[in-house]
Amino acid sequence: MAEEVKMLKVTxxxxxxxxxxxxxxxxAARLIGGDVAPPAMCYYxxxxxxxxxxxxxxxxxxKGSTADPRPMPKLxxxxxTGVMDGMEVKNITSDRVLDARNGVVEFLLINHPLxxxxxxQAGECHLQDLSYVHGKEGTRYEFHRRTFDKxxxxxxxQLHMTRCILCYRCVQTAEQVTDGRAHGVLGRGDHAxxxxxxxxxxxxxFIGNVIDVCPVGALTDRTFRFKNRVxxxxxxxxxxxxxxxxxxxxxxxRGEEVLRVTARKDQWGEVEDWxxxxxxxxxxKASDWIVEGPSKVDRHSVISQGHYVGLQRPTEIFxxxxxxxxxKLLMDIHSISEVNRPEVALSAIPGPATSxxxxxxxxx
Amino acid sequence: xxxxxxLEKADIPGIRSYNVYRQHGGYAAVEKALxxxxxxVVEEVKKSGLRGRGGAGFPTGMKWSFLAKPAGxxxxxxxxxxxxEPGTFKDRYLxxxxxxxxxxGLIAASWALGSHRTYIYIRGEYAWIVDILDQAIAEANAHGxxxxxxxxxxxxxxIYVQRGAGAYICGEETxxxxxxxxxRGNPRIKPxxxxxxxxxxxxxxxxxxxxxxxxxxxxxxxxxxxAKTGIGKSTGTKLISAxxxxxxxxxxEIDMTISVEEFIYSDEYxxxxxxxxxxxxxxxxxxxxxxxxxNLLLRTAKGEKRMMTYESLSDGGFxxxxxxxxxxxxxxxEDQCVVRHTLxxxxxxxxxxxxxxxxxxxxxxxxxKILHRMEHGKGRMExxxxxxxxQRRIEGNTICPLGDAAAxxxxxxIRHFRDEFAWHVTAPEECLRxxxxxAQYADExxxx
Numbered sequence: 103m104a105e106e107v108k109m110l111k112v113t114x115x116x117x118x119x120x121x122x123x124x125x126x127x128x129x130a131a132r133l134i135g136g137d138v139a140p141p142a143m144c145y146y147x148x149x150x151x152x153x154x155x156x157x158x159x160x161x162x163x164x165k166g167s168t169a170d171p172r173p174m175p176k177l178x179x180x181x182x183t184g185v186m187d188g189m190e191v192k193n194i195t196s197d198r199v200l201d202a203r204n205g206v207v208e209f210l211l212i213n214h215p216l217x218x219x220x221x222x223q224a225g226e227c228h229l230q231d232l233s234y235v236h237g238k239e240g241t242r243y244e245f246h247r248r249t250f251d252k253x254x255x256x257x258x259x260q261l262h263m264t265r266c267i268l269c270y271r272c273v274q275t276a277e278q279v280t281d282g283r284a285h286g287v288l289g290r291g292d293h294a295x296x297x298x299x300x301x302x303x304x305x306x307x308f309i310g311n312v313i314d315v316c317p318v319g320a321l322t323d324r325t326f327r328f329k330n331r332v333x334x335x336x337x338x339x340x341x342x343x344x345x346x347x348x349x350x351x352x353x354x355x356r357g358e359e360v361l362r363v364t365a366r367k368d369q370w371g372e373v374e375d376w377x378x379x380x381x382x383x384x385x386x387k388a389s390d391w392i393v394e395g396p397s398k399v400d401r402h403s404v405i406s407q408g409h410y411v412g413l414q415r416p417t418e419i420f421x422x423x424x425x426x427x428x429x430k431l432l433m434d435i436h437s438i439s440e441v442n443r444p445e446v447a448l449s450a451i452p453g454p455a456t457s458x459x460x461x462x463x464x465x466x
Numbered sequence: 467x468x469x470x471x472x473l474e475k476a477d478i479p480g481i482r483s484y485n486v487y488r489q490h491g492g493y494a495a496v497e498k499a500l501x502x503x504x505x506x507v508v509e510e511v512k513k514s515g516l517r518g519r520g521g522a523g524f525p526t527g528m529k530w531s532f533l534a535k536p537a538g539x540x541x542x543x544x545x546x547x548x549x550x551e552p553g554t555f556k557d558r559y560l561x562x563x564x565x566x567x568x569x570x571g572l573i574a575a576s577w578a579l580g581s582h583r584t585y586i587y588i589r590g591e592y593a594w595i596v597d598i599l600d601q602a603i604a605e606a607n608a609h610g611x612x613x614x615x616x617x618x619x620x621x622x623x624x625i626y627v628q629r630g631a632g633a634y635i636c637g638e639e640t641x642x643x644x645x646x647x648x649x650r651g652n653p654r655i656k657p658x659x660x661x662x663x664x665x666x667x668x669x670x671x672x673x674x675x676x677x678x679x680x681x682x683x684x685x686x687x688x689x690x691x692x693a694k695t696g697i698g699k700s701t702g703t704k705l706i707s708a709x710x711x712x713x714x715x716x717x718x719e720i721d722m723t724i725s726v727e728e729f730i731y732s733d734e735y736x737x738x739x740x741x742x743x744x745x746x747x748x749x750x751x752x753x754x755x756x757x758x759x760x761n762l763l764l765r766t767a768k769g770e771k772r773m774m775t776y777e778s779l780s781d782g783g784f785x786x787x788x789x790x791x792x793x794x795x796x797x798x799x800e801d802q803c804v805v806r807h808t809l810x811x812x813x814x815x816x817x818x819x820x821x822x823x824x825x826x827x828x829x830x831x832x833x834x835k836i837l838h839r840m841e842h843g844k845g846r847m848e849x850x851x852x853x854x855x856x857q858r859r860i861e862g863n864t865i866c867p868l869g870d871a872a873a874x875x876x877x878x879x880i881r882h883f884r885d886e887f888a889w890h891v892t893a894p895e896e897c898l899r900x901x902x903x904x905a906q907y908a909d910e911x912x913x914x
Contacts, residue, residue: 156823157825160863206824209824268824290819290821291817291820292819292827292830292831294821
């Protein structure tokens with residue numbers, strides 16, 4: 103007979119929840135969900151020993167437990183701190199936590215290149231989400247950012263170390279999912295880098311999963327690089343009969359074309375099943391897959407843009423903002439703009455348009 | 467003359483060899499310990515009030531009694547000889563001149579904790595000391611103090627010396643354990659503490675060299691007798707490695723009953739400030755602890771004389787006090803620039819951050835860059851507040867104490883020497899030309 107698991111009562115942001123013994127604060131908070139769940143950049147529930155490094159999930163423990171009600175003096179990493187019976191935790195209700203988290207975001211961004219416009223991860227990047235929620239618009243950092251050269255780790259994966267936040271997830275994935283890890287962390291401090299020791303290729307049937315676990319755009323899929331923006335592609339759930347893995351994937355399509363294959367991710371952005379390299383990199387035809395239907399995308403995600411669900415269209419927009427008055431004058435900005443030159447027929451000029459094309463005053 | 471418990475035999479010629487050490491009463495503590503039960507040895511150490519000499523000052527007896535003792539699982543004792551704190555060089559002295567004292571303490575402590583395999587994790591740069599320790603261990607083995615069935619007690623113990631690869635972070639106990647296991651020296655997330663899950667997931671005690679050496683006089687004298695030296699909870703003697711602008715830098719054993727003033731100006735110890743200059747500031751416990759200006763160093767905020775004890779040095783918290791730390795006593799005279807000094811420390815911590823958790827990895831580099839800018843005449847007034855904000859967000863938010871150690875010196879320098887930072891902003895050319903700091907903080911009263 104299995105031993106009965108003791109349930110512990112814990113209160114997070116004044117919301118009580120019961121979790122089995124051995125759970126962490128983060129797991130308890132994820133049971134409640136919503137804003138109460140702290141963000142996690144390095145913790146990954148499928149990877150043993152992950153977490154504790156990024157410090158974004160710091161929370162305040164205002165009451166240790168029923169037996170020992172003393173509060174914990176420091177903020178603790180919720181992903182690695184176990185719950186005690188009667189524990190009271192403050193996440194978004196604590197100013198200390200929000201301030202510390204704001205600091206962590208600032209620290210994470212000072213050496214991040216912020217090249218989102220040319221980054222393949224943009225749109226599904228955890229660091230982007232984190233910065234939008236907890237960061238500030240400006241930066242106080244005025245020095246050169248640390249940069250690295252890009253490296254191809256074999257035919258499928260590219261490492262762009264400049265973007266890396268050293269979460270160690272890919273190292274743990276390689277250690278726990280594949281046999282024989284060929285990459286790790288070299289160096290120390292802000293010059294530490296993820297690397298294979300002297301330019302080796304990562305070669306393993308399941309190594310493609312490091313792309314999925316990467317919270318930022320440091321590890322990207324070379325078969326997808328610069329092909330499209332993720333929010334222009336449509337995710338659909340699909341499967342195939344794969345001899346090496348379960349074959350349950352998400353296809354990212356534009357029209358009929360399959361641009362990218364990834365593992366299916368849950369609401370915390372974690373993969374549900376590890377998939378093999380063949381599924382991920384080789385099967386790029388819709389006919390290889392049995393499509394199940396559109397993937398569920400969070401309403402707040404940029405990927406769901408254009409797919410309006412439950413939208414209320416504004417009616418009578420002018421009168422609404424003008425206290426019921428209608429506009430007196432409507433202007434076509436093209437007709438008055440100094441920048442736009444409707445008289446220049448772009449189809450008539452040879453080659454791409456340059457600034458000289460619009461420099462009509464000097465020419466004529 | 468203060469009482470010496472650790473270094474009393476250091477001047478005997480040839481004390482490094484086993485025969486001379488034995489002739490002068492060496493290894494008597496092991497003989498005594500093996501006649502006691504392990505619990506009695508722990509009890510003696512508890513009675514002695516010995517506090518960890520590595521920096522944190524945690525009571526050693528208490529730490530030993532926390533060691534989990536599940537059946538069938540080995541327990542380990544690890545000696546932390548990774549002495550890398552800038553300004554601290556007391557363990558080097560102890561191991562270099564009295565290697566057998568450490569071995570003796572280690573055998574007694576291993577008996578108390580039930581460790582059959584005991585490790586000395588030594589900093590990689592101390593290569594020549596590795597040879598000294600290996601020699602001492604070989605001699606102890608040859609004379610039956612190590613190996614199987616020591617002195618017929620049935621207790622087996624062997625000591626191994628492991629060299630580190632030169633990382634400051636490996637002096638942190640969990641990083642040390644990782645490194646000892648052959649992994650990258652990243653600190654572990656606590657809990658679980660090493661007393662429950664340490665080396666190879668077995669219960670482990672990590673102690674500083676000086677702490678383990680102090681077990682020898684405790685056993686020889688008895689815990690209560692040992693505790694008679696010192697004031698209050700600061701019992702016994704402490705090795706202080708004094709350096710900086712003083713006449714007599716070196717390692718001194720103090721019995722924690724003298725005042726800071728006496729320690730700096732007495733001819734027996736530091737012998738006053740070099741070149742007849744005035745005292746400006748001092749870091750009393752190794753680079754990580756807060757710096758104190760002369761007035762707060764010699765007297766506490768309450769106006770009492772500051773003593774060389776754990777309690778007195780930390781009197782007033784971080785607002786007006788500092789810490790005993792590891793005993794790296796760094797003295798700055800009136801010509802030293804606090805901004806430059808803080809930059810040097812910030813550069814050290816940036817270089818030594820392991821890069822595991824983000825506040826420390828990114829924050830230490832950022833602080834260094836700002837301090838570098840200030841020191842080189844490009845600083846702005848906002849930078850002072852920015853530095854304060856960065857250190858505040860590093861402190862307490864990291865996995866291991868390195869983040870705190872990087873934040874405290876910056877915080878203390880701004881707290882006590884804000885004018886000097888401002889002077890670097892308002893008069894950058896003068897700062898660059900004169901190349902030293904403001905003398906206004908120097909102590910007028912005790913000038914030579």
